[in-house]
Amino acid sequence: MKIRISLVICVVLLGFLGVCQGGNLRKNFYRNSCPQAEDIIKNKTQQHVSSNPDLPAKLLRMHFHDCFVRGCDASVLLSSTASNTAERDAIPNLSLAGFDVIDDIKAAVEAKCPKTVSCADILTLATRDAVSVQFNKPLWKVLTGRRDGTVSKSSEALINIPAPFFNFTQLKQSFASKGLTLHDLVVLTGAHTIGVGHCNLFSNRLYNFTGKGDQDPSLDPTYAAFLKTKCKSLSDTTTRVEMDPDSSSNFDSHYYPNLLQKKGLFQSDAALLTNEQSSDIASELVNQNKFFTEFAQSMKRMGAIGVLTGSHGEIRNKCSVVN
Numbered sequence: 001m002k003i004r005i006s007l008v009i010c011v012v013l014l015g016f017l018g019v020c021q022g023g024n025l026r027k028n029f030y031r032n033s034c035p036q037a038e039d040i041i042k043n044k045t046q047q048h049v050s051s052n053p054d055l056p057a058k059l060l061r062m063h064f065h066d067c068f069v070r071g072c073d074a075s076v077l078l079s080s081t082a083s084n085t086a087e088r089d090a091i092p093n094l095s096l097a098g099f100d101v102i103d104d105i106k107a108a109v110e111a112k113c114p115k116t117v118s119c120a121d122i123l124t125l126a127t128r129d130a131v132s133v134q135f136n137k138p139l140w141k142v143l144t145g146r147r148d149g150t151v152s153k154s155s156e157a158l159i160n161i162p163a164p165f166f167n168f169t170q171l172k173q174s175f176a177s178k179g180l181t182l183h184d185l186v187v188l189t190g191a192h193t194i195g196v197g198h199c200n201l202f203s204n205r206l207y208n209f210t211g212k213g214d215q216d217p218s219l220d221p222t223y224a225a226f227l228k229t230k231c232k233s234l235s236d237t238t239t240r241v242e243m244d245p246d247s248s249s250n251f252d253s254h255y256y257p258n259l260l261q262k263k264g265l266f267q268s269d270a271a272l273l274t275n276e277q278s279s280d281i282a283s284e285l286v287n288q289n290k291f292f293t294e295f296a297q298s299m300k301r302m303g304a305i306g307v308l309t310g311s312h313g314e315i316r317n318k319c320s321v322v323n
């Protein structure tokens with residue numbers, strides 16, 4: 001009853017403001033149609049994480065890329081075809097990985113409940129479960145009921161995925177275009193507390209920032225010297241470095257103290273300090289409990305971007321191809 005009332009308030013009072021985006025998603029959508037779905041996904045994800053510690057970062061980034069292109073509709077999982085280059089083969093796909101894991105989870109779910117659980121929900125749940133492994137409990141709640149899209153274009157990934165060279169204005173605009181706030185931007189970028197980045201996406205900051213062989217003054221010089229020992233030249237496109245040095249496999253709030261010490265890896269990280277409001281938010285998020293609470297809320301909002309529900313889209317049989 002309480003839930004129904006708040007839902008009504010949400011829809012009636014706030015819905016038109018877009019505050020309740022994803023209002024068609026529900027808690028435990030598969031309760032009746034596939035009661036084991038969330039457990040199967042969790043068990044499988046945990047198995048995969050135990051043999052591949054990089055997986056939480058891979059899935060978290062994949063989920064972000066999915067949601068920012070055509071909404072969270074698993075379009076990122078579709079393979080290219082003879083006549084179409086898909087999102088996963090677009091330039092910002094560096095280090096996208098985990099496709100095989102999603103396929104494996106999907107197969108396990110299909111074996112129990114054929115044609116019932118969407119790839120979009122599987123990716124969203126598996127992301128949460130992978131990041132949560134280190135905590136032994138779910139770090140945030142995931143609503144379900146997403147359906148799968150049928151279109152995936154590399155050109156749309158190029159347009160919609162923010163680049164590591166973006167300045168503050170561009171980042172804010174990118175998130176706003178998805179219905180996300182400045183606060184969401186600063187909170188969600190905290191995802192860079194896990195995982196790695198390729199040298200060529202930031203080495204201009206080390207070697208040729210303004211085209212005069214110079215260094216980015218907004219990057220801590222000691223940290224820049226360290227990065228130069230890893231990324232030896234502008235042409236290095238293969239070496240990867242931890243985004244949150246020393247704790248890059250731990251999901252924690254260390255991204256923020258690093259950022260505040262001018263040790264954010266990308267220009268897009270450093271850009272968060274160029275605006276007073278966003279740099280204030282970054283200072284608040286140093287507090288880990290605060291970060292976890294806010295991250296949970298922002299992930300819920302990101303996970304609701306442009307979702308297909310009801311009779312829209314389809315439930316894909318295999319995550320890499322449309323039915």
Ligand code: HEM
Binds near residue numbers: 058094171
């Ligand atoms: C604010 C704009 C953002 C930009 C410009 C950005 C850019 C990037 C870039 C360039 C990489 C490195 C890719 C590589 O070299 O392999 C990366 C990695 C990553 N990003 Fe972001 N990102 C942004 C926001 C986000 C968000 C919102 C999330 C998730 C909530 C996220 C999660 C990740 C993760 C987990 C990795 C590590 C991937 C790995 O270890 O393979 N990022 N990001």
Ligand SMILES: *[C@@H]1O[C@H](CO)[C@@H](O)[C@H](O)[C@H]1NC(C)=O
Binds near residue numbers: 036039040043
């Ligand atoms: C998931 O794993 C737990 C613990 O190993 C087990 O008790 C449970 O039966 C598994 N559930 C499914 C649906 O596989």
Ligand SMILES: *[C@@H]1O[C@H](CO)[C@@H](O)[C@H](O)[C@H]1NC(C)=O
Binds near residue numbers: 090
């Ligand atoms: C990224 O796209 C290229 C083609 O542009 C493709 O060869 C490569 O396999 C893709 N990487 C991933 C991880 O899908």
Ligand SMILES: *[C@@H]1O[C@H](CO)[C@@H](O)[C@H](O)[C@H]1NC(C)=O
Binds near residue numbers: 167168169
């Ligand atoms: C951000 O980048 C855009 C596009 O390059 C540029 O037009 C704008 O002036 C930049 N904004 C700031 C504040 O540097």
Ligand SMILES: *[C@@H]1O[C@H](CO)[C@@H](O)[C@H](O)[C@H]1NC(C)=O
Binds near residue numbers: 208210212234
């Ligand atoms: C640095 O950038 C300038 C201007 O884009 C370019 O002419 C020069 O070749 C670059 N230097 C290196 C080492 O790539």
